[in-house]
Amino acid sequence: MAGRLPTGRDFTVKEIAEQYGVSATPVREALVDLAAQGLLEVEQHRGFRVHEFTLDDFRSMVEARTLVFDGVFRQVASGEGRARPPDAAALASVRRRAEAAERAALAGELDVLIGYDLRYWRELGGIIGNSYITDFLDRIRVQCWAFAVPYLRREEELAGQLWSGHRELLAAVERRDTASAERIVGEYNAHSVALVQKLTGRS
The missing domain is CATH 1.20.120 (Four Helix Bundle (Hemerythrin (Met), subunit A))
Incomplete structure (x- = not known):
């Protein structure tokens, strides 16, 4: 919602973990939770992508x-x-x-x-x-x-x-x-x- 991750952009757990200075495990859990809410898409072998609503x-x-x-x-x-x-x-x-x-x-x-x-x-x-x-x-x-x-x-x-x-x-x-x-x-x-x-x- 802050716009730091625009729709359609691919990113990885490692990228987000480094950005916020935390370990990969809580980041992965958070991203999976956001995907379950329909806000992110899971990209096979590529990470995640912000879902684009119409x-x-x-x-x-x-x-x-x-x-x-x-x-x-x-x-x-x-x-x-x-x-x-x-x-x-x-x-x-x-x-x-x-x-x-x-x-x-x-x-x-x-x-x-x-x-x-x-x-x-x-x-x-x-x-x-x-x-x-x-x-x-x-x-x-x-x-x-x-x-x-x-x-x-x-x-x-x-x-x-x-x-x-x-x-x-x-x-x-x-x-x-x-x-x-x-x-x-x-x-x-x-x-x-x-x-x-x-x-x-x-x-």
């Missing part, structure tokens, strides 16, 4: 996370399944992530936003009580960022261009207001796709 991939990822989240919101609102209302401590933690993510988005601070945004969605998704769904959504969100970040980094000014509705969505989830939550997520997804389409069109 705009169609991005649209499909956004569609997938939308379908899952719609089901999650309905489950939380109905009280069915494993979903339970989050306790006060969990809500306070998500709220802190939301506030930090919004500040970073409004200021155009991409690196800060990515960290808080991923934590926000991970904790928000955690209220459903299903680790498989949480892990699936987290993986898709990381892949979405991996696709979008290289284009975002080319922008001189990101302030005002990034989505910042984290607190509004959290408030809707707290109220179990499924209609508002789905509307906010729909607006977020439309904003994400429109921004990426604009940026990829310039490249």
